[in-house]
Amino acid sequence: MSIHRLLALSTMALLVHLVAGQNLPKPLIVVYSGTDTAIAQALASLIEQDPRFDGETLVVSSPSAVDLATLLPTTQCIVIYSDHKDHLLGLETTIPPFFNLGGGLVGIRDACYQPSAGNLSRDVFPVYGNFSIVKTSTAQKRVRTYVQVGTSDLTAGLPERFQLVSMGTFLHADKNGTYIPIPASARIMYEDEETGSPLVVSYESEGGGRSVALPGVMVVKTARVDVYYGTLLADENFVKLFTNSVFWAAASPRFARVTQDLAGKLATIQEESQSIKERAELAMKRQRQKRIVTVGLVWILGLSACALITKKLVLAPIRNEVA
């Protein structure tokens, strides 16, 4: 779907909402960058400033909060920026069900690196990152050069070749650091000019979930260095790449699927209980009728026996006496 079409649809949805005057739930984009929320706040701000955005953002600060966000019916997309494996603790078990249910995800940096993210780097952000290239020296300009190899909504408005500040990237490589191609099920949009490894990977799950992996975004929170995150976030190309990624992933079907007929879904709990109750009442009624018939039959039989005994043993002797 093109960005313009997406924009038109979003506008139409807004108009319908205003005309109908209904209190429809708003889609939620959750942003997480570990316990320090500075980067998450800045990324959330980029999303909010984009005219295509019509929803809410929520910045969270722990893996448990991300877990809980996967349970919110309105969660449309989760953005995960991580520079430490502790920030991803447990997410490899809680994120895949969200993705399989059609949720959208954007994984940045360690979310694509197997030693930090475990299976997330394969099943959700399929970079298969097992090798890192990190330039600690500031003697040379620390950037990754993005070279376009695919076209989609993700690349809209972006040049075919551009540079973004970064310390390095994660990639799937042999022990010498030579890139090993990732499975073809994932689509590579941009690759790294230096290594040939993917820098922007889009992927769709069988359940319609959409993910974008950005393994080459490695920045720091220290303002005095060249790879300061503020420098990256001020770069128009990064803003375009990031927001395109978020809106492409957010166009996944989970929000619509889950929020559709929410009241009806909640009513199923009552309906299920009601159906059991009705079935039980019917069974009990049948049981009661059976019991009444049995007891009645026994009563009639008993009365007949009493009548017979009275006739033979009480009335007959009286008759004889009278005769």
Place this chain on the structure above:
Amino acid sequence: MAIDERVLGLALVSVILSALIVFTLAREKTDRPIEILENRFPSVMPAAETTFSFSIMARQRLEDVRISFCAVTPAYPVQADLLVPMRQYRSDEGPSEVLENLARLTWFRNRTSALGIEPDEIDRTISAGNSQLRMLLLDYTNPLRAILGQNATSKVPLIYGATVNETGHPCYLEGGPNFFPFPELNINVLTISHNEDEKRYVPTDKIRKGSGQLQVSEAPRGIVEFRDVAKDDTITVIATVEPRTFSPPSSRKDIALIQLIRIYINGDPYGEPILNVVR
């Protein structure tokens, strides 16, 4: 020949008395549809293997009997998850104040409530050793499973709660529908039986060939349901567990595990939830 009036009177009295007995019998109702035969659990988590058993007997024919087990254990939120880290609670403050300090639960409750999703609340005072703990549990299992399905909800805690003791010491709780927090890890043997019909679940590496034993991973996730339960039928759930696989107790911990058992008879909750508190 006219029937003797004395005989007629006797016969009438017999008919009336027997009719009364018959109608009383026909309308007879049992006051309790089930009897809890056993609810055994250790009050203090032992070091070696231990057994939890729960058994009920039907006192009348029941169309549907469902027993739901939930396991709740202490949780330790990171500082960033608390609105006021290291907050001290006064003795008159309760578990709801403790839960209000948990940032993620606050936005989760607000957002779900706006969508009409409300948790089942269990508000009780429980005993743990010599301590009396005020406890609040918020159980989102039913509404979230109805909306998201079993797969999307099986890996994330669906029950959130807190306890506060007499001195205001708080303890956060998390859990979900299951016999134990990590059944594949915790359970050595799980037996679920309806009279003679028994299913035995054991860890994969302990399954004996041809024994009919099943893998623990195939066991129901805390909910056992039986249809057409006859009078005097017994339903039993026995689990032998490995306490070492539970989170190790810290000096601050009042509780190791709370087992929450709820019985539903013909779709209706039967009595109050049973809380088995293990220190």
